[in-house]
């Protein structure tokens with residue numbers, strides 16, 4: 001949910017560094033001097049983190065915060081089982097895929113077993129952007145076409161190829177000429193979701209063909225996170241995949257956000273739509289913070305690409321990242337984290353609805369599992385209220401609960417905690433949210 005308008009939602013204004021407590025102010029000035037302006041900080045008063053554990057992070061003064069935002073440490077910050085696996089592997093062997101080794105095969109087998117049966121190969125990368133990049137290369141090689149269709153506020157990453165299919169990066173990052181956008185799936189008056197998507201994709205494909213570009217792939221984040229988190233019911237990607245295949249293109253399900261159990265219903269977001277995509281880029285939570293991504297794919301696609309193209313990724317699939325990723329799968333399975341995401345996500349969603357019942361500014365509570373969103377808007381006009389969202393996010397930060405704001409109008413509260421989030425953590429978030437809303441928004445008059 002990246003902004004298409006102003007600065008990044010919930011970003012610190014560097015002009016305010018002088019107004020901060022001196023130590024933090026100096027740290028931020030130094031960061032600006034050394035790293036340049038590209039690195040944005042969250043919150044009006046940024047947080048200096050020094051350690052973390054489970055669903056908590058700790059600042060330089062030792063204060064504890066509830067992390068309801070970070071999806072990368074999916075099995076909990078500094079998970080000891082992942083840390084032990086990394087430690088053991090760094091002391092044993094860390095090498096690349098030029099040498100034969102068993103652990104990468106054991107991991108590939110386990111990972112592929114969680115995917116649709118048609119996805120029989122996996123290739124490894126270091127990030128989600130690289131996984132998107134590789135998926136595009138494979139799709140273009142297979143189809144001998146360049147055209148890509150994405151949703152209107154999609155985000156797929158930072159490499160050249162990923163950025164040029166990411167409209168949410170805004171006007172300073174132009175879309176490539178071979179890219180067409182379709183409106184994000186929306187809710188119709190009768191409550192159905194995404195009804196027009198297949199037809200819109202079909203029209204975009206026709207346009208690519210008419211311009212002689214040809215059609216390679218439809219790429220979609222299975223949760224449509226940067227498009228504002230499309231509400232349920234899922235299932236609307238079925239007709240889209242048919243349209244894509246009829247046109248000779250491939251379907252790329254970007255699971256960088258939705259994957260690894262986040263939705264509480266399945267390991268992969270696409271499984272909620274009962275589809276089998278052709279290529280599935282993965283990343284973010286895959287190594288609980290170790291840089292690892294990958295692409296699960298139909299073997300016939302990899303067969304041609306792998307035979308004809310030399311693809312060696314120095315760090316992709318290295319022994320230590322694989323050890324971390326294997327431990328992540330262990331923890332997800334052993335601790336029942338998909339079930340936890342469903343139970344606690346449902347509980348938190350219900351709680352948000354209850355709060356919204358008292359504060360009419362809080363609207364459109366939606367989400368799947370432990371990826372939840374709600375909008376702040378003027379109750380009379382329905383106009384998005386990004387300023388109020390900023391006050392809520394910063395008010396919660398003051399109360400040591402971390403969420404963020406997102407969406408084209410920066411008015412969406414984005415809640416996406418590590419998967420071991422417990423009901424007690426949800427209660428803490430809800431209590432603090434009510435308290436903060438009580439300060440910044442007028443309650444519903446009865």
Ligand code: PMP
Nearest residue numbers: 127128129156157221256257283
């Ligand atoms: N796709 C989606 C849907 C993402 O959210 C992201 C990262 N936010 C990426 C791709 C790129 O992943 P990375 O930042 O690891 O390159």
